[in-house]
Amino acid sequence: MLTSTVLFALIAAVSARQCHDVIIPVSLTAQNLVLDIQAPLTKIDVSNLILNLAQQGRIYTEVVAKGMANITGDYQLGGTYCEPDAGPGRELQILTHGLGFDRTYWDIAANNYNYSYVAQAVDQSGYSTFAWDRLGVGASSKGDPVKEIQVFLEIAALKELTTLFRAGQIEGVSCPATKIIHVGHSFGSVISYGLTNMYPELSDAIVLTGFSQTNAFMGGFALANNFIPITNVPTLAAKYPPGYIATESDVGVQLSFFASGDFDPALLELAYQTGQPATPGELLSIGAPAAGPSAFKGRVLIITGEHDIPFCGGNCFATESVNASLHSLLDISKPMFPKASVFNTSVVPGAGHGLNYQYSHTFTYNTILNFLSE
Numbered sequence: 001m002l003t004s005t006v007l008f009a010l011i012a013a014v015s016a017r018q019c020h021d022v023i024i025p026v027s028l029t030a031q032n033l034v035l036d037i038q039a040p041l042t043k044i045d046v047s048n049l050i051l052n053l054a055q056q057g058r059i060y061t062e063v064v065a066k067g068m069a070n071i072t073g074d075y076q077l078g079g080t081y082c083e084p085d086a087g088p089g090r091e092l093q094i095l096t097h098g099l100g101f102d103r104t105y106w107d108i109a110a111n112n113y114n115y116s117y118v119a120q121a122v123d124q125s126g127y128s129t130f131a132w133d134r135l136g137v138g139a140s141s142k143g144d145p146v147k148e149i150q151v152f153l154e155i156a157a158l159k160e161l162t163t164l165f166r167a168g169q170i171e172g173v174s175c176p177a178t179k180i181i182h183v184g185h186s187f188g189s190v191i192s193y194g195l196t197n198m199y200p201e202l203s204d205a206i207v208l209t210g211f212s213q214t215n216a217f218m219g220g221f222a223l224a225n226n227f228i229p230i231t232n233v234p235t236l237a238a239k240y241p242p243g244y245i246a247t248e249s250d251v252g253v254q255l256s257f258f259a260s261g262d263f264d265p266a267l268l269e270l271a272y273q274t275g276q277p278a279t280p281g282e283l284l285s286i287g288a289p290a291a292g293p294s295a296f297k298g299r300v301l302i303i304t305g306e307h308d309i310p311f312c313g314g315n316c317f318a319t320e321s322v323n324a325s326l327h328s329l330l331d332i333s334k335p336m337f338p339k340a341s342v343f344n345t346s347v348v349p350g351a352g353h354g355l356n357y358q359y360s361h362t363f364t365y366n367t368i369l370n371f372l373s374e
């Protein structure tokens, strides 16, 4: 039973901001990869896919991609809009989560919202936020896990959301957002990056968390996740079509997202219990948007955990295999943003890939919000 003190603290924490859930209908079109694979339906199929993805010396996508095809459809996007008690913030942050999570990654309720990025951004820094479930996840529409739910269609979804917010056409949001910041985590950073590569004028600033532009370590991440078919996960099987894949255990979540010494075991368990699946189409398209220098003119911050597995291979400062004169692997991206008004990188000391769930979230959030306030 909650004591009245705890109850009061909970009410105090949530009443400092106004949030509501919205469902946004959208029509989307994108050019997706034509992938010559079957949706993996058994544990052996899934492991075969992962072994193919993890094989060094080749990019599996190049083996199975047979050109591009247009995908068009009507979808629903689910998200949560929050603003300060006093009304809409001057700037809106659109928050895009990564693989294995949903929108709650940004607003973790545990520990009296201590880990919530939304709480800090809205209550203390005065932003409005919109955390959405990526297309294919949670309250947003699901789709074919090979043909349809790929990075390109998810970029199209973020483009549509951004355009609707700019026009003031989102239900329950009282005015158009004149300044929009895109904050992503991991696959959500790839999408935010892709958005500003394709439509540089749609964003005023991007914060790419849990991100770098080397694909050398993605195989380790794919292996570490211990993926199994969605049909083998009772809590998720009813919500997703066959062909989606999910992490089998909290061991997979720790290996992929948590660095030694930087987390409370209860938060690892929460990340596992609230975990969401990924699609083969996502794993095979993740590298695609990050090609070629961007025309984006806004501010750019890349912030990643020192011991991030997928984007740093466990050590962001070990740059020798790429370019020994780089401060960290995050700085690979500097030449990719020749027009950015500010480009900065930050390595979070001691952190793993799942930044918001670790003790170091305080460093992460302060760095992001200080960068944005400059």
Ligand SMILES: *[C@@H]1O[C@H](CO)[C@@H](O)[C@H](O)[C@H]1NC(C)=O
Pocket: 031, 068, 069, 070
């Ligand atoms: C996709 O649609 C666009 C716009 O209608 C068209 O220009 C393009 O050729 C199409 N691409 C493919 C691969 O069909």
Ligand SMILES: *[C@@H]1O[C@H](CO)[C@@H](O)[C@H](O)[C@H]1NC(C)=O
Pocket: 323, 324, 325, 326, 327
């Ligand atoms: C290595 O990084 C430095 C910047 O720190 C850059 O000037 C140089 O061109 C890079 N070398 C290569 C081979 O990319």
Ligand SMILES: *[C@@H]1O[C@H](CO)[C@@H](O)[C@H](O)[C@H]1NC(C)=O
Pocket: 342, 343, 344, 345, 346, 371, 374
């Ligand atoms: C970049 O980050 C460093 C370390 O946080 C900080 O000292 C510096 O002022 C930042 N530079 C810019 C241009 O934001």
Ligand SMILES: *[C@@H]1O[C@H](CO)[C@@H](O)[C@H](O)[C@H]1NC(C)=O
Pocket: 114, 115, 359, 362
């Ligand atoms: C939140 O948790 C961190 C790490 O455990 C701690 O340092 C910080 O003081 C806590 N903040 C609040 C407001 O409870």
